[in-house]
Amino acid sequence: MNPRVFHKNTIEFITVSKEYVAFCEDLSPYEPQTVSSILHRLLPLIYLKTSLLPTFEAQEGLLEDVVSEEIYNLIAAGFEEKFGEMDLDCDIPEINSTNNEKNTAPLSEILADL
Structure with missing residues (x-):
């Protein structure tokens, strides 16, 4: 063990x-x-x-992948519903990016990703 x-x-x-x-x-x-x-x-x-x-x-x-897409979407939707208009788009830094593109995602998706 x-x-x-x-x-x-x-x-x-x-x-x-x-x-x-x-x-x-x-x-x-x-x-x-x-x-x-x-x-x-x-x-x-x-x-x-x-x-x-x-x-x-x-x-x-x-x-193993233990979170199905359905569960992920339910969690993201729960945060999105709770935050409403306050579900801000957040910048996501790209570690390997060389072209300085800005990627954003709603806070609800970022919290579901955790």
Whole structure:
């Protein structure tokens, strides 16, 4: 058994990620300002927990795609509905871009991508 799987930081990352997914799957009880407030706390925490993960070599074929397009669209639509006019288009920096093209995406899609 790989000890990195049960590393403290890995378990904490999975716990925070589970909370984020549960939140994203049912936004209906929350007002837009509450959604924003929760994201304001959760997103930096996810970033921190990700930065603390132990490093490993990814092996081909081990990771499965577990989010269907239907679920992704439902989550993106939930954020889009919640934010309404405030679903801003955000710049997405291209790491490998040499032509300085600006790519944008609605905030709802960026949050669903997480």
